[in-house]
Amino acid sequence: MAEASYPPDLKYHEEHDWARIDGETATFGITWYAQDQLGEVVFFDPPGVGKSVRRGDPYAEVESVKAVSDVIAPLSGEIVEVNDALAGGPEAINDDPYEGGWMVKVRLSDVSELEALMDAATYQESLTGH
Amino acid sequence: MAAGTDSLERTPLYDRHVAAGAKLVPFAGWEMPVQYAGIREEHAAVRERAGVFDVSHMGQIETAGPGAEALLQRLLSNDVARIPERGAQYSVLCDEQGGVLDDLFTYRLAPDRFLTVTNASNHAADLAWFERHASEFEATVRDRLADFAMLAVQGPRARALTAELAEANAGDEAAGRDRRELPRRFFAAAMTIAGVPDVLVCGTGYTGEDGVELLVPPGAAGAVWDAVVGAGADPVGLGARDTLRLEACFHLYGNDLSEDRGPIEAGLGWCCKEATGFVGAEAVRAARTEGTAERLVPFAVTGPGIARQGNPVLGGGVVTSGTLSPTLGYAIGLAYLPVERAQPGTPFEIDVRGKTRTAEVRAKPLIPEER
Numbered sequence: 001m002a003e004a005s006y007p008p009d010l011k012y013h014e015e016h017d018w019a020r021i022d023g024e025t026a027t028f029g030i031t032w033y034a035q036d037q038l039g040e041v042v043f044f045d046p047p048g049v050g051k052s053v054r055r056g057d058p059y060a061e062v063e064s065v066k067a068v069s070d071v072i073a074p075l076s077g078e079i080v081e082v083n084d085a086l087a088g089g090p091e092a093i094n095d096d097p098y099e100g101g102w103m104v105k106v107r108l109s110d111v112s113e114l115e116a117l118m119d120a121a122t123y124q125e126s127l128t129g130h
Numbered sequence: 131m132a133a134g135t136d137s138l139e140r141t142p143l144y145d146r147h148v149a150a151g152a153k154l155v156p157f158a159g160w161e162m163p164v165q166y167a168g169i170r171e172e173h174a175a176v177r178e179r180a181g182v183f184d185v186s187h188m189g190q191i192e193t194a195g196p197g198a199e200a201l202l203q204r205l206l207s208n209d210v211a212r213i214p215e216r217g218a219q220y221s222v223l224c225d226e227q228g229g230v231l232d233d234l235f236t237y238r239l240a241p242d243r244f245l246t247v248t249n250a251s252n253h254a255a256d257l258a259w260f261e262r263h264a265s266e267f268e269a270t271v272r273d274r275l276a277d278f279a280m281l282a283v284q285g286p287r288a289r290a291l292t293a294e295l296a297e298a299n300a301g302d303e304a305a306g307r308d309r310r311e312l313p314r315r316f317f318a319a320a321m322t323i324a325g326v327p328d329v330l331v332c333g334t335g336y337t338g339e340d341g342v343e344l345l346v347p348p349g350a351a352g353a354v355w356d357a358v359v360g361a362g363a364d365p366v367g368l369g370a371r372d373t374l375r376l377e378a379c380f381h382l383y384g385n386d387l388s389e390d391r392g393p394i395e396a397g398l399g400w401c402c403k404e405a406t407g408f409v410g411a412e413a414v415r416a417a418r419t420e421g422t423a424e425r426l427v428p429f430a431v432t433g434p435g436i437a438r439q440g441n442p443v444l445g446g447g448v449v450t451s452g453t454l455s456p457t458l459g460y461a462i463g464l465a466y467l468p469v470e471r472a473q474p475g476t477p478f479e480i481d482v483r484g485k486t487r488t489a490e491v492r493a494k495p496l497i498p499e500e501r
Contacts, residue, residue, distance in 0.1 A: 039153070039369070040168050042454045043436055045485075061483070063436050065169040065454050066369050068483070 004032050007098055011114060012123035013074035015056075018098065019117065026075055029102045030062070030093065033127055039064040041093040044086040046104070051079050053106060055113050060103060062093060075113050077106040141186035142279045142351040150365055157368060158250035160187040165367040172370040173456040176337055180285035181366035182358045185343070186351065189253030190274035191260055194243040197268030202244055205263055205409060206236060207393060207402040213238040218316045218334055221401050222393045223256060228413025229389035230396065232256050233381060235334055237318045245274065245330075245345075249383045263409070278330075279351030283358055284341035284366075284374075291361045292342050296331070297322040312342055324357030326350040336371065338378025338495060373453050376462060379428050379494040385439055386426060386450045386464050395422035395466065397494075424466040426450070428492045429478075431461035435487040437480045443467060444479040444486065455496065462496050465489075 010018040016034035020027040035041065043063040053059040058070035059079070082104050086092060092100040118126065138161040147154060152163035163184065166172060175181045193202055202210040208221035215238055223231040232252040237245045248256045253275060260271045283292050293310045299320050313319040318332040323344060330345035346354050359365060372382070381387050381396060393402050394417035404411040404418070424447060431437055437452040443465055452463030471478060476491040 039165060040170055043434070045435070063454070065373060065456065066164070068436065068438060 004036070005098075006032065006120040006124050008120045010098065010120065011074065011117035012120065013072065013117055014126065015072035015074075017072050017074045019074045020098075020102075021114065024111065025080065025105055025107050026077070027102050028059075028071075028074060028104050028106060029097055030071060031123070032097055035094050035097050035101070038062060038069055039066060041090045044090045044093065044103070046082040046084075046086065047079055049079050049082060052109075053077060053079060053104075055116075062090070071103060073106075074117060075106065075108055076110055077108040079104050080107050081105040139187070141184055142348045143184045143186065143355055146352060146355055147184065147365075152365070152367060155368075158187060160250060162187060163365070163367040165369045166365045169367070169369040169373060170456045172364060172366040173373050175364035176285045176339055176366055176370065176374055177457060178286070180283060180287040180291050180341075180363040181370070182355065182363040183282040183284070183366050183368075183371055184279075184355070185282050185371075186279040186348075187250040188280050189248035189250060189256070190278050190345070191246045191248060191253075191257055192243065192272045192274045193246065193260065193264075193269055194272070195267075195269040196242055198242050198244055198270075201260075201264055201267040201269040201271075202236065202246070203406050203408065204267070205260065206234075206246075207398075207408050207410070207414070209403040209406050210236065210244075211406075213244075215241060216313065216318050218318055218332060219401075222387070222398055223259065224393065224408065224410025224414065225389060226410055226413070228392045228410040228417060230383070230387045230391060230393055230398075231259065231389060233383055233387055233398070235332075237330075237332065239318070239330075247280075251384055277347070278345045279348045279354075281344045281346060281351070281354060281358065282335055282337075282341065283344065283363055284335045284337040284339045285363070286339060287362065288339065288341035291363060292323070292331070292344075292358070294361060295324045295357050299327060315340070324354050326354055329354065336378075336380055337374040338380070338497065339374075370456075372451075373456055376451055376453055376464070377455050377457055377495065377497040379464065379496060381426075381464075382451060391426075391466070392417050392422065394418050395424055396426045421469065423468065425469050425472040426464055426466050427472045427474075428494050428496050429463055429465055429489045430458075430492050430496065431463075431480075431487055431489050432477070433488045435482050435485065436461040437463050437465075437482050437487060437489065441483075442481045444481060445471075447471075447478075449480060457497050462492075463489075467491065 045061040053073040060071040147163040206221040323329040441449040447467040
């Protein structure tokens with residue numbers, strides 16, 4: 001999508017990742033800002049289902065034509081699903097970062113970590129320094 | 131941005147890049163456009179139509195005087211005596227050990243006057259190297275970096291589009307030259323482009339497509355840029371410049387060439403004429419005679435993943451350039467491999483950040499020449 005957007009129903013991590021919380025599971029992806037910085041995504045290397053992820057650690061890689069970047073987990077837990085559609089269509093990460101471009105679903109191990117994430121307004125404010 | 135942008139140089143086209151929405155990045159001390167519309171779109175524009183690149187960060191060194199040819203013959207690996215007037219020639223600059231200091235194009239502007247185009251990251255060191263050797267020759271060496279902006283117009287439509295904007299310089303028209311005839315490949319001519327006189331039009335490029343490079347007085351760079359864009363060339367950034375050159379298997383200094391590698395192992399023996407006695411010729415001759423342990427080869431990744439510069443090859447060797455090829459749709463690159471595994475068709479494996487990716491040595495260029 002051409003215009004920056006940060007949906008208010010999501011939680012944001014400082015490494016430009018978002019989480020959509022649904023009870024004890026959450027969906028992860030990267031923000032509009034992250035995909036804009038990266039440029040056209042050409043490859044998504046997903047983690048395996050069942051793998052543990054820890055808040056602040058990389059769990060996957062995205063590659064643009066030019067460079068590779070780690071994707072950081074905004075919360076800790078166990079991966080229960082990966083977005084298989086990204087294997088054949090990684091450009092969804094650019095075109096639709098909050099819906100079609102979601103990366104993994106995670107069963108959260110510590111819901112108290114949610115408190116450390118930012119809301120959309122706070123995250124957007126943090127971007128103005130860039 | 132870690133380095134801070136305050137100390138970076140800007141080209142005369144900086145404002146146009148900003149206005150065009152380019153993403154600007156630090157590159158070799160310059161603030162340069164890495165992309166405008168997107169790398170893949172820009173790449174396709176050059177392969178299918180025409181694109182224009184701002185490469186004003188590249189440097190120029192003028193060598194002039196009765197001993198200019200002899201000085202360049204001493205410094206450059208190729209046979210400078212064979213450059214005809216207005217002709218261009220590719221060569222490498224070697225140190226005494228035969229390591230590559232830079233790769234460059236040299237134009238003979240007049241019998242005793244040459245212009246050598248340097249890579250931005252090497253320009254200051256190249257200039258010092260030229261000056262250091264000049265004292266032995268009846269030649270003057272002059273830094274011309276600030277005297278030229280440089281635009282590359284590349285793609286199947288590039289020549290026709292530039293020709294529409296071209297006129298012969300005033301004196302040449304009287305001589306009966308076709309006013310819009312651009313110099314052919316590896317030749318150069320001073321022409322009037324978009325009303326700007328004394329633009330050096332060079333039949334060279336770095337994309338694998340036909341086209342020209344324009345050396346323009348900096349104050350007139352904007353007018354030439356606007357005319358070329360207005361005639362239908364898409365602005366193209368350094369991102370697509372890299373994918374285009376890699377598909378064509380052109381070397382990038384700092385990736386595929388360095389002081390630690392010689393021209394023979396880099397596959398550049400064709401531009402080394404040891405009989406001319408250039409600095410480093412003895413080491414190059416020894417490498418040619420005795421062979422080298424490794425050789426630079428093009429490759430394709432045959433499974434998932436994209437190999438990048440610095441990724442080790444299993445069993446020996448290293449990737450020096452790697453990207454996704456927008457034309458081919460899979461990952462390609464250049465790697466130094468042990469010579470016994472450097473034949474096209476040979477499979478090998480690359481350690482890409484801890485994951486083993488499969489690859490295969492390919493022939494050069496990676497994209498077919500006729501498409």
